[in-house]
Amino acid sequence: xxxxxxxxxxxxxxxxxxxxxxxxTGAGTARDCATRGLRVLLxxxxxxxYGATGRNHGLMHSGARYAVTDRDNAAECMRENLILRRxxxxxxxxxxxxxLSLPEDDLAYQATFVDAxxxxxxxxxxxxxxxxxxxxxxxxxxITGAVRVPDxxxxxxxxxxxxxxxxxxxxxxxxxFHEVIGFLMSNxxxxxxxLRDNHTGAVKEARAGVTINAxxxxxxxxxxxxxxxLGMLPAKGALLIFGNRVNNMVINRCRLPAxxxxxxxxDTICVLGTTSERVPIDTIDDMRVSPAEIDLLLxxxxxxxxxxxxxxxLRAYAGVRPLVASDDDPTGRSISRGIVLIDxxxxxxxxxxxxxxxxxxxxxxxxxxxxxxxxxxxxxxxxPCTTATTPLPGSEPEKQRKPKTxxxxxxxxxxxxxxxxxxxxxxxxxxxxxxxxECEQVSVGEIRFAINKLNxxxxxxxxxxxxxxxxACQGKLCACRASTLLCRFKGEADRNLVELAEFMNERxxxxxxxxxxxxLSEAQITASIYADLCxxxxxxxxxxxxxxxxxxxxxxxxxx
Amino acid sequence: xxxxxxxxxxxxxxxxAGIALAKQGQQVAILAKGIxxxxxxxxxxxxxxxxxxxxxxxRPLEAIAALPPSHPYSRVADVAARAAQAREILxxxxxxxxxxxxxxxxxxxxxxxxxxxxxxxxxxxxxxNREQLPWQRATVFNVKGFLDFPDHFVAAGMRRLGVDCxxxxxxxxxxxxxxxxxxxxxxxxxxxxxxxxxxxxSLAAKINSHTDDDSQAILFPALLGLDxxxxxxxxxxxxxxxxxxxPTLPASVGGTRIHTLLRKHFVSLGGTYMxxxxxxxxxxDPLSCRVLGIKARNLPDQxxxxxxxxxxxxxxxxxxxxxxxxxxxxxxxxxxxxxxRGRDAWTRExxxxxxxxxxxxxxxxxxxxxxxxxxxVPNLWAAGSILAGNSPIALxxxxxxxxxxxxxxxxxxxxxx
Ligand SMILES: Cc1cc2nc3c(=O)[nH]c(=O)nc-3n(C[C@H](O)[C@H](O)[C@H](O)COP(=O)(O)OP(=O)(O)OC[C@H]3O[C@@H](n4cnc5c(N)ncnc54)[C@H](O)[C@@H]3O)c2cc1C
Numbered sequence: 001x002x003x004x005x006x007x008x009x010x011x012x013x014x015x016x017x018x019x020x021x022x023x024x025t026g027a028g029t030a031r032d033c034a035t036r037g038l039r040v041l042l043x044x045x046x047x048x049x050y051g052a053t054g055r056n057h058g059l060m061h062s063g064a065r066y067a068v069t070d071r072d073n074a075a076e077c078m079r080e081n082l083i084l085r086r087x088x089x090x091x092x093x094x095x096x097x098x099x100l101s102l103p104e105d106d107l108a109y110q111a112t113f114v115d116a117x118x119x120x121x122x123x124x125x126x127x128x129x130x131x132x133x134x135x136x137x138x139x140x141x142x143i144t145g146a147v148r149v150p151d152x153x154x155x156x157x158x159x160x161x162x163x164x165x166x167x168x169x170x171x172x173x174x175x176x177f178h179e180v181i182g183f184l185m186s187n188x189x190x191x192x193x194x195l196r197d198n199h200t201g202a203v204k205e206a207r208a209g210v211t212i213n214a215x216x217x218x219x220x221x222x223x224x225x226x227x228x229x230l231g232m233l234p235a236k237g238a239l240l241i242f243g244n245r246v247n248n249m250v251i252n253r254c255r256l257p258a259x260x261x262x263x264x265x266x267d268t269i270c271v272l273g274t275t276s277e278r279v280p281i282d283t284i285d286d287m288r289v290s291p292a293e294i295d296l297l298l299x300x301x302x303x304x305x306x307x308x309x310x311x312x313x314l315r316a317y318a319g320v321r322p323l324v325a326s327d328d329d330p331t332g333r334s335i336s337r338g339i340v341l342i343d344x345x346x347x348x349x350x351x352x353x354x355x356x357x358x359x360x361x362x363x364x365x366x367x368x369x370x371x372x373x374x375x376x377x378x379x380x381x382x383x384p385c386t387t388a389t390t391p392l393p394g395s396e397p398e399k400q401r402k403p404k405t406x407x408x409x410x411x412x413x414x415x416x417x418x419x420x421x422x423x424x425x426x427x428x429x430x431x432x433x434x435x436x437x438e439c440e441q442v443s444v445g446e447i448r449f450a451i452n453k454l455n456x457x458x459x460x461x462x463x464x465x466x467x468x469x470x471x472a473c474q475g476k477l478c479a480c481r482a483s484t485l486l487c488r489f490k491g492e493a494d495r496n497l498v499e500l501a502e503f504m505n506e507r508x509x510x511x512x513x514x515x516x517x518x519x520l521s522e523a524q525i526t527a528s529i530y531a532d533l534c535x536x537x538x539x540x541x542x543x544x545x546x547x548x549x550x551x552x553x554x555x556x557x558x559x560x
Numbered sequence: 561x562x563x564x565x566x567x568x569x570x571x572x573x574x575x576x577a578g579i580a581l582a583k584q585g586q587q588v589a590i591l592a593k594g595i596x597x598x599x600x601x602x603x604x605x606x607x608x609x610x611x612x613x614x615x616x617x618x619r620p621l622e623a624i625a626a627l628p629p630s631h632p633y634s635r636v637a638d639v640a641a642r643a644a645q646a647r648e649i650l651x652x653x654x655x656x657x658x659x660x661x662x663x664x665x666x667x668x669x670x671x672x673x674x675x676x677x678x679x680x681x682x683x684x685x686x687x688x689n690r691e692q693l694p695w696q697r698a699t700v701f702n703v704k705g706f707l708d709f710p711d712h713f714v715a716a717g718m719r720r721l722g723v724d725c726x727x728x729x730x731x732x733x734x735x736x737x738x739x740x741x742x743x744x745x746x747x748x749x750x751x752x753x754x755x756x757x758x759x760x761x762s763l764a765a766k767i768n769s770h771t772d773d774d775s776q777a778i779l780f781p782a783l784l785g786l787d788x789x790x791x792x793x794x795x796x797x798x799x800x801x802x803x804x805x806x807p808t809l810p811a812s813v814g815g816t817r818i819h820t821l822l823r824k825h826f827v828s829l830g831g832t833y834m835x836x837x838x839x840x841x842x843x844x845d846p847l848s849c850r851v852l853g854i855k856a857r858n859l860p861d862q863x864x865x866x867x868x869x870x871x872x873x874x875x876x877x878x879x880x881x882x883x884x885x886x887x888x889x890x891x892x893x894x895x896x897x898x899x900x901r902g903r904d905a906w907t908r909e910x911x912x913x914x915x916x917x918x919x920x921x922x923x924x925x926x927x928x929x930x931x932x933x934x935x936x937v938p939n940l941w942a943a944g945s946i947l948a949g950n951s952p953i954a955l956x957x958x959x960x961x962x963x964x965x966x967x968x969x970x971x972x973x974x975x976x977x
Contacts, residue, residue: 291904430739434705444707477708477809480671484710493716497671501912508911515907516883520917524877527915528600529810532953535673537912 009194012175012206015041017375018193020180020222021215022046023053024156024361027163028368028387029214034170035390036372036383041206042172043195045179047461048164051216053156053361054464055287055319057239057273059250059264060084060092060154060362064099064124064147065257067116073338074120080363081150083388087365090394090418091158095265097151097250098132099124100143102303105255110145113254117149124149138247138305151250153266156361157464158417161454162392163364169393176455178204183211183226183353190226190344190352210375213355214367216322217284223355228348230355231325234284236318238293239273240301240514243312243472246270251304260300263308268439268471272301272308279320289316289513312518314474315510322357339363341370345378352378394418414446417466436485437478439471447482451489458496459483459503474507476526480534501540504530563589563832565973566854566864568839568892569872569880571596572959573944573966575822577870579649580970582829589866590831591856593838597878597945597958601815602807603684603782604667604677605650605657605963607643608633609956617676617956618664632947633961635928636968646963647679653825655818656682656789666690670807671710672717676956681814683792685779685804690721695802697724698777701767704731705739708747708809709781718779725779728770732762750783751813755791764798776801781808786816834858838879842869842893844932844940851940854892868973871895871922871930871942872966880946881920888920893940895922896931898948914954921948928969939976941969 015038019030022044030042044050063077085092101107110126117124125148132146133139139146168174177198184192184205192207213219220232245265253261259275275293294316301308324340340358344350356371369385376383391397432445450456450465459482462468468482469475483500487493504526511523531537565581567574570592581588607620617623621640624633636642643661650657659665659679666674666687680686687693698718702711711727718725731739734753738744753759767778782805784792796803807814823833834856842854843863853863873880873892882891883906888899899906899920906917922930922942929936944962945952952958 430736431705434707434739434745436707480710480809481707484707484712487710487712487716493712494720497713497716500671505911509909512907512909515917516885516903520883520906521876521879524875524918525600527911527918527953528597528877528958531912532956532958533600533602533669533807533810533812534671535669535675536671537953538673538675540912542910542912 009203009205012041012173012195012204015039015173015206015208016210016379017041018043018206018208018211020193020211020213021051021219022048022160022164022176023051023214023216024049024160024163024364025216025356025359025367026214027160027167028364029212029356029371030167030172030174031163031170032368032372032385032387033375034167034172035386036376036381038375038379038381040167040172041208042164042167042174043178043180043193043206044176045198047176047464048455049157049160049464051218052319052322053160055317056156056361057262057264057271058154058156058266059262060152061360062097062150063120063122064097064113064117064149064151065252065262067120067122068113068256070338071116071120074117074122076339076363076366077360078120078122080366081152083365084154084362085152087387087389087391088154088159088162088395089391091155091162091392093153093265095151095153095249097149097252098136098139099147099149099252099254100132100139100304101145101254102140103142103144105144105253107145110147110254114147122149136247136249136251138307139251140304140306145254147254151252153250153264154362155266155417157467158394159361161418161465162394165393165454174455180215180222181225185226188349188351190350209352209379211353212371212375213353214357214371216357217320219322219355219357220281226344226350226353228344228350230342232281232357233323233325234279234281235321235323236277236279236287237274237321238289238297238316238318239271240294240297240316241314242270242272242308243314244269246305246307246311253304258300260297261304263301263305267467269314272297284320287318287320289318291513294513313514314472314519316513317510324358339367339370341367341374343374414443414449417446418449436481437468437471439473439478440467442466442468442478444485447485448489451486457490458499459486460506462486469503469507474511474522474526475504476522476529479503479507480530497536498539498541501530501536502543504536505540505543563587563866565868565870566591566866567870567872568854569593569596569874569878569944570823570833570835571872571874571878571944571962572598572818572822573962574870574872575819575826576646576649576963577872577943577966577970578826578831579653579822579829580645580967581973582826582831584974588831590826590833591837591839592833592835593879594836596819597874598815598819599812600810601812601818601959602667602669602675602677603805603812603814604680605959606664606676606956607661607678607960609664609676610954612955614954619662620664620678620960621662630949632924632949632965633957635924635926636964639964642964642967643678643960645967649825650679653821654788655821658682658686668714668717668806670809671713672715674717678960681789681805681817683784683789683796683803683805684782684814685806693721693723695723695775695777697775698779699770700725700727700779700806701730701770702727702781703735703750703783704729705745706750706781706783707745709806710809714779714806723777730763730766730770732759732766734759734762746811747781747783747808747813748786748811748816751786751791754783757794760791760795761798764795768800771799771801774800774802778803779806780804781806782813783808784813786813787820788817839873839892844893844937849932849935849937851893851937867939868976869940870969870973871940871946872944873946875921875945876917878945883917890922890946893930893932893937895937896934897921898923914951918953919949919951921946921950923948927972928965941972943969
């Protein structure tokens, strides 16, 4: 009898593989392991997409951006790009992209660029600036050159959710709000992890033959707990979200990668980015966007798309790129975006431990594949990888396509978000059809679905799964509506009320750096509703600066 | 047409001042752009809910007297007299309210919390003593499919006060017809539906079938009475238990009612209310420092002139103030604004802290004349949320300050004739 289960930490069980991190890499790796028949535990310290995955640009690169500086990486992007169009079509919007030259740019670079793209296997068509203006009316009319490439827009939240759903379908055990705080080691061998439940504070443990560290930039901190040093280079990137979609195609600047030179359309909004700045590792949990970064992005962005000067900025956010240090370039830009797979048995003598990091969101599948290959090898298993060919839940081919007419907007939007895992629910009653969020067309039915099927316990989870509160209104009414539905379906009104107050504070965090013009008026309206009318200022609990785990789940994020 | 006074802004302060001036026999025009802050109203009006230290206020007059001279309330010479005048105007207009100037009561918010208030519409839930409620049992009824009423939060709020309270959904054939179109389930649309007697009778039957004794309170979302309190009086008569309305998320039916009644009253006194005529610009003579005239969007070629002008165009949310990315301006006259340049100092990190931007507004002299290049404009007055130096949400005084400064400005206008 194992006494620890009575007196010591609660055991979550024995697995083949433990995957640490609920970002896209962890989700994709868990899916791959589970579909190859391994017994998988996936743990995430807060909620899925809490890290870089929820704070990135949402660009499905064609690879063109890296063609000149890093051809292998560019070619890798192109291959994964084509795969994701098939297996994750409900997460991808096939927009194509333009690389534009402005009068101040050297047009000779265009030729270098096009040549590099072709060598990397990326289709790159030089088009007449006139044609580019016709295709994408928002571009600066003064452009001197344009190249069309197969860039696309991809939704990180949907992509992560679909991988998690499929992992679970294949038997994976999934725990959010479980943070790895240490390793179970014996004779230098990693045999599992110690976890803290961030809701209750309870300490638990789990055992596995192989543990895969897929914790992004935090991976370096986790390795320290096994006595392993891995130099990572936290590179902060800031982005701005505009309240309406001004462009239909991805718009890039045709020059060496620099600040503020990509505008990605995303659903009803568009996102301008990015910057790159090396930051100390101890600041990665508290990324803020400075006024200087905002001004820089706006200045550069307006050169590409003049209409951004008058568009409303909804919010600003920043993420940290999980790059592995390879030289000491202070900007972090010349670092390879390549995938880093580390077998810690070889590198550090720690058998049973693998790190998978680096790369990009859009190369997550390949990252999952190489990590799972290595795990299988260690476990003596031989199942082949199928993730490049098997569509994700939501993108499966429909047996009989029902006509798209005759059912309502909210359902159509939800199908877009969840693909055909939601389509099964066309039993829509008027109750389910009612719209909670007009900007994002989120219905009561979708919220019920998310609460029942997608690990939703609070408003923040709900936002990440459904986009509620992420549109132009930033939660003005829908946050309260959604919160009331949480009470209705799950009870706990007192807790939900405090969380609603905190949720609005989170919305504010991203709005605050851009609080002028309409964004400031909207902020005042929101305060009039939530503080003045509803009185949430009387229940809100001021976040404690130090030592507050729950506050980590409340940072600004993409399109939030 | 030459007016005695032209008022920019058709919200609570513009209307209050307009009525006071029309009662004095003036020819008054109100130029109103669109919805006012009453759209977000709770069905209550407050004088002062919290003091500068954040403590809840029981006696609003005392708390107002303790404010520093920089606060716009200090421009109101006799607060109690102006408050009495405001209440008189509300009553003449048919706005039925209850409350006591000397002692705040609580209004119940859409999320079931309590906030101090001075006057509350008399068909709304109001709590005089939170330790002792007049009933021990209540049911929160919501209209099935209406998402803008956080019924479960209201019930939880009642339970925190020791009331045995639960939630029920009800519907009527009239409402079911609306439900076919999801966008129709908003407060004002439902309030129109619930004007029909058939709908009220059927609603009452449903509520009565769920209430077994008449000692029980019936809490219902404020979806009754956009124009007056007829519908809620009718429903009250049809019910077995006591009916209390609880405010919903915007649009506020109670706020719309207050606005409608005041507007009708103003018009019945001979005032001209021009909706949809946003004032675009006003010119001030650099020598005399007087307003020469204003222009409105719907009359672009015409300069509108009057003897007196009142600016009641509100804060940022109403367009009375505009923030560019590094400074705050008053867009009509270009008046002096109390706000620092550079947006770093405009906001605080924590949403529920007192936000500096809320206090921005036009600077005035003692008599509510705004300053232009440092000099008061003698034929222009400012009132309401556009005034600098108030923190309306933190102090819980948005509506009170609007009404009282408007009446003070109106008195200034009358006496300057
Ligand atoms: C500004 C910016 C823009 C970008 N733009 C793009 C783009 O357009 N296209 C693209 O493809 N890529 C882009 N990227 C890169 C991309 O976001 C990342 O490569 C990718 O999201 C990394 O995913 P991940 O799962 O490895 O890490 P993360 O998403 O950071 O996930 C790590 C997870 O581990 C969890 N974790 C940490 N510590 C622990 C612990 N102790 N226990 C349990 N869990 C833990 C974290 O909470 C987090 O959820 C961008 C990155 C940035 C910063």
